[in-house]
Structure formats: structure tokens, C-alpha cells
Amino acid sequence: MPARPAYRNPQAVLQQVFGYEQFRGEQAAVIEAVTQGHSALVIMPTGGGKSLCYQVPALLLPGVTVVVSPLIALMQDQVSALRANGVSAACLNSSLSREEQQDIEQAVMQGDIDLLYCAPERLLQERTLNLLQSAKPALFAIDEAHCVSQWGHDFRPEYRDLARLTELFPSVPRLALTATADEPTREEICERLGLGDSPRFIGGFDRPNLRYRIAEKRSGREQILRFIREGHEGQAGIVYCLSRQGVDTLAAWLNTQGVRALPYHAGLSADSRSFNQQRFLKEDGLVMVATVAFGMGIDKPDIRFVAHLDMPSSIEAYYQETGRAGRDGAPADTLMLYGLQDMVRRRQMLEGGDTPAERMMLERRKLDALLGLCEVTTCRRQTLLRYFGEEQSQPCGNCDTCLEPPKTFDATVAAQKALSAVYRTGQRFGVAHLIDVLRGDDNEKVRRFDHHALKTFGCGQEYNKTQWSGLFRQLVAMGLLEVDLSGYGGLRLGGDAKAVLTGQRSLQLREPSAGGRRSRGKASA
Ligand code: ADP
Ligand code: ZN
Numbered sequence: 001m002p003a004r005p006a007y008r009n010p011q012a013v014l015q016q017v018f019g020y021e022q023f024r025g026e027q028a029a030v031i032e033a034v035t036q037g038h039s040a041l042v043i044m045p046t047g048g049g050k051s052l053c054y055q056v057p058a059l060l061l062p063g064v065t066v067v068v069s070p071l072i073a074l075m076q077d078q079v080s081a082l083r084a085n086g087v088s089a090a091c092l093n094s095s096l097s098r099e100e101q102q103d104i105e106q107a108v109m110q111g112d113i114d115l116l117y118c119a120p121e122r123l124l125q126e127r128t129l130n131l132l133q134s135a136k137p138a139l140f141a142i143d144e145a146h147c148v149s150q151w152g153h154d155f156r157p158e159y160r161d162l163a164r165l166t167e168l169f170p171s172v173p174r175l176a177l178t179a180t181a182d183e184p185t186r187e188e189i190c191e192r193l194g195l196g197d198s199p200r201f202i203g204g205f206d207r208p209n210l211r212y213r214i215a216e217k218r219s220g221r222e223q224i225l226r227f228i229r230e231g232h233e234g235q236a237g238i239v240y241c242l243s244r245q246g247v248d249t250l251a252a253w254l255n256t257q258g259v260r261a262l263p264y265h266a267g268l269s270a271d272s273r274s275f276n277q278q279r280f281l282k283e284d285g286l287v288m289v290a291t292v293a294f295g296m297g298i299d300k301p302d303i304r305f306v307a308h309l310d311m312p313s314s315i316e317a318y319y320q321e322t323g324r325a326g327r328d329g330a331p332a333d334t335l336m337l338y339g340l341q342d343m344v345r346r347r348q349m350l351e352g353g354d355t356p357a358e359r360m361m362l363e364r365r366k367l368d369a370l371l372g373l374c375e376v377t378t379c380r381r382q383t384l385l386r387y388f389g390e391e392q393s394q395p396c397g398n399c400d401t402c403l404e405p406p407k408t409f410d411a412t413v414a415a416q417k418a419l420s421a422v423y424r425t426g427q428r429f430g431v432a433h434l435i436d437v438l439r440g441d442d443n444e445k446v447r448r449f450d451h452h453a454l455k456t457f458g459c460g461q462e463y464n465k466t467q468w469s470g471l472f473r474q475l476v477a478m479g480l481l482e483v484d485l486s487g488y489g490g491l492r493l494g495g496d497a498k499a500v501l502t503g504q505r506s507l508q509l510r511e512p513s514a515g516g517r518r519s520r521g522k523a524s525a
Contacts, residue, residue: 004059004060004088004114010035013056017085024444025051026203031056034139034175039198041145041190042177044207045111046112046320049080050177054141057175058114059087063138067117070144070156071297075117082115089115108135120158129168137172140165142274144296145176148192149185151359154296159192166194167226179323180316184362205319205388210334212380214373216470217337218515221250224307225257234285240321242310242345244291250309251289264290295321301328303429307335311342314366315373315387337347338374340473342429343367371477377406377510411509412500414463414471417478419493419501421456422481425449427496434491435468436458466515474509 007013010031014020025030025044029317030053058065069075074449075091082089082515090104090113107113108131142148147159165174176193178185190196215223239254244265254261257334279299282286287326288294291417292312306325312318318336326332350363369387376383379395379402386392395402421434429437436443437451440458451457460468468521472491475481499505 003229003488006019007059010060013059014052017087018052018055019085019342023052024204026201027056029519030175030201033199033201034173035060037173039173039193040175041186041194041195041198041200042175043180043186043200043202044177046179046323048179048204050143050179053177054139054175055082055087055115058141060476061138063111063136064108064113064116064132064496065139065141066123066132066137067115067141067143068120068123068162069117070119070147070154070159072119073120074297074299077299079115079117079316083255087115088113089117092118092128095492099131105131108132111135111498118163120156124158124161124164132169137169139141140169140172140174142174142176142193144178145187145189145193146178146180149180149188151184151362163192163194165217172216179320182314182366202362202389205385205390206392207323207326208396208398209329209331209397210322211331214336214338214380214400216247216473216513217339217342217387218466220309220337221253224250224309224335225254226334227305227307228254228259232305232333235510236280236285236300236302237287237305237307238294238303238321238324239289239307239309240312241289241291241374242342246309247289247291254289259287260285261287261289264288264294266291266293268490292317292321298324299327300324303332304326304330304331305333305335306405309337309338311336311338311346311374312369313370314348314363315370315384316366318370319384319388324466330420336374340469343371343473343476344483348489368477368479369418370477375474375477375510377401377508403440407511408508409511410506411471411474412503412506414460415475415500415507415509416503417460418457418468418471419480420473420499421454422491422493423501424454424456425451428484428490431469431472434472435465438463438468439465465513467512471509472513478507 010028014023025048030040030042034057040055042050054065054067072093079089080092090107092101092104094482102449108116118128135341142162147154147156149155160304174193174195176189176195178189184467228237238251243251244267247263251261251263262280264273264276280286303325306322312321321333325334345368350360355363370513373380373383380399381396382392417438421437425434425437433445436446437454437457438460440461442452446452472481476483479495480497480500481491484490496505
């Protein structure tokens, strides 16, 4: 391979090699730090432009830049794209023949390769390490760096062993890149990859072309169908479901409704997964119905919508999953449905596993933050960005709460009724029964527990069942009620409930809608 031309500076590389005019966001600052020999942590959303942060230094620094990535298919795409731009890049992976591998190794030794991509397990093989010991790498770029985090949703054991790089190559800078933002994960990345107090670059989480909507789940699949039909007919989109079974059912049903949908989850064979994924990427206007197994590394710029039939696990997950829409910058739509059942299920999933206590606390906090986002009555985007440490001074004008500000009302009395129903029934019943008590429904279960004799029995007839469940959900989201998971999701008083019961604290809540068929159409989808 020919020796590469000598570039004067990052700007020259950007224009001459990649054909772009300007660096975006933090790119220039990251590149400067790295070319001066510093390690760094880069947190940028998906589509934010992380690749240039190491590709540009790779062309300025003497020696090979090693890019660690977990996804072989993605590496090959990047390598082809780089080669098309005249960059000398290669990928070491298991699909190479012995000769191909030797050619690449030789080219690395001769200093002819600027970017060498490989999976972590490959990098840590003695053979590759020996090669690099002699070839003297310029930089290690660790993509998807959150995979080192044992607490993260993408933990990969091979990533944990990357800690060895620090000992083996103490003087080679390491650039860790990820789109996952929460603080504990950041700390863990820095610790594992020996970043110490290297600079951190965090940037640009806003995705102004995405419209955020979060709505109460009622009829679930009909809401999804309406969302697709009203504005997204024939467009490519993703619908996330919590369970594999949920995926299969929804995908099949959408097809009966004339929406071309494909399923994707880890229970399908590798062949059908990759077949469906290829169709989704290549054909126009397909809807992928999927669990979270689908998405990482999917680079389809024209996904016009992402919907969640079930509540995601955290704000990060919500952000990442919705972030797959509109990567081309054109307007794209998101819709998340959620209900009290979702919260209970999520909590049960948390509590069900053998998760260590410390982690459970963290996961609960994350779930609570997500509930907060669901129930917020001010701008969703501001709330979302604040979670990632970004303040936006103005409401966005492109989320449901901005477009149709929710009506709030003084809910002190309603909350007192609900809380006292919980208290008087012994803090162990679920929402359905509590609503029966409030509405004075004299049924068998009520009789069995003598709840028709309570003072609260029938004191809440001003709201129907749907309205009460909306109110209960908000009380849970605010921490005034807690879901007990040892049994069947009974509710007990939490936090400030006493202050509300005794009238020391008043409450503003979203006006609960009465349910039934609504005529406002898309907006309330
Ligand atoms: P990430 O890895 O953060 O998800 P990429 O590095 O794949 O994002 O970049 C996303 C898209 O943005 C790519 O198509 C890339 O070519 C483009 N891009 C990145 N930086 C710039 C820039 N400075 N100017 C124009 N386009 C850019
Ligand atoms: Zn807004």
C-alpha cells in the first residue's frame, strides 16, 4: 500500500479525506486532546459523530490506531467506507484466511495501516499483542466502551479484560467512546480502562428533529396501529416490546391490519434474525417489531418512527432506542406507551433476579427517573436533557407536553381518598381492588374483607376506573405510594404520603382522562 500523504492538521484531514467542512460539537476538542497524547472519555449520542474522533487522529499520528469494537459487521462497513475514502484500514477477524491475516500483520509491521479494527477477544490474543508490541500503536480507540460496565445493559466479559491494555501499553493513549451517559457507567469505564482523570467530552444530546410523545397505555396495540396509520403509513419504523411473545403477537397482528411488520428477538434463529434485519435495512417501509435485542449498530438513516408498546427500562434505554429514528436529520416521531402494570412488571423483573442490593437501588432510581419523565407536566425534552446533565433554557415546542400542555388540577382531596383507601385496607391490596372500594363496588372480594364497611367505601364515585388508575399511577410515580413486590403488587404508603393525608401538603396532578374512544386523534394516540 502506498505511504499516506502527510496532512497538516485536523481540519485538512476533515476536508480532504472525509469531505466535510466543519467539525461538530466536541469533535475538534477531542481530536486536539488525543493528538497531544492524552487519553479521554467521549460521550456522544448515537449519530453524534464519534468515529471521526479517532479516525482523524489516526491519520495525523505516526503508527497504527487500533479500534476495538464488538460488532464485526459494523467494523467491516467502517473499513470499506474508509477505504473508499482512500484511507488504509483493515480489520482483523476470524473470517480471514491465514494468508489474508498474514498480509494484514505484515502491513501493520511496515507501518502501512492507519486504522486496524478488531474485536476485543482478538486484540487480547497473544499473537495480536505481540504484533502490536513491535508495531507500536499510536492510539487505542475503544468503541461502545460501556460494554466494560458490569452494570450496563450490554456487558461483555471480553471488554473487561481490556484493562490489560493499561499495563501492556502504558504510554499509548486510550480513547473510550460511548453513547451511554449515566454517571456510574462513566466511572466504571474510567476505572476499567485506566483513564484516571483524563478529560471527558460530553456533548450534544439534543435530537431536535425527534418528537417525543408519552401516553397512557389503554388498548396498547390499537394505539400503536393508530400511531402508524396516522402519519407513518408506508414508513420504516421500530416498535419495541418487552417480551418475545409480545413481539410475535404484535407483529402477526399488525400484518393482519395491513402493516408490513417483521419480528426480531433473541428467541428466533440466527438465520431468521439476520434475514429480517437485512429486509428491514434494504426494503422500504417495513416495521420491525422487536425486543431490545434489536438495534445496536443498526445504521438506517431513514427510520421515521420508534414506538414503545411497553415502558423501557430506563431513561438511557429510552433515549438510545428512540435515538434510532431520524438519524438523517429529517423529522421523526416517537411514542411510548406506559401503564401501572408496566411499572409493576419492571419492578418485579428487577426484584426477581439475584441482583446485588447496591445495583438494585441504582436500577430502582433509574426506573423512578423514567416514571418521572412519563408523568412530567412540563417539557419532556427539557426533562430528558436535564437527566443527561444538559440544561435547555426554553421548552422545546416539539414534544407532547409542549404541543398540548396537559391540564392539571388540585388533586389534594382525590389523593387523600386514594391514600386513605390504601391505608384502611391494610396496605396490601392492588389498584383494581382499591378502585372497587373507592367506587363502592360491592363485590365478593370487597365483602370477603369487609371493605364495604370502611369509611372510604364509595367515597370516590366522581371518577371512573380509568381516571382512578391514572391518579394511582401518578401517586406511584411521585413516590407517595410504593408497589410491594413480594406478593401481587399491593400498594403501601410511601414518602410524603402522611403529609398529604393530614393536609399539610397539597398536590397538583394531571387531570386524568376518562378513557373510552377519543376523538382528538393522533395527538392523544
Ligand atoms: P456515532 O458513531 O457517534 O454514532 P458516526 O461517527 O457514525 O456517529 O457519525 C454519524 C454520521 O454523522 C455519519 O454519517 C458521519 O459521516 C456524519 N458526521 C460526523 N461528523 C461530521 C461532521 N463534522 N460533518 C458532517 N458530517 C459528520
Ligand atoms: Zn417540549
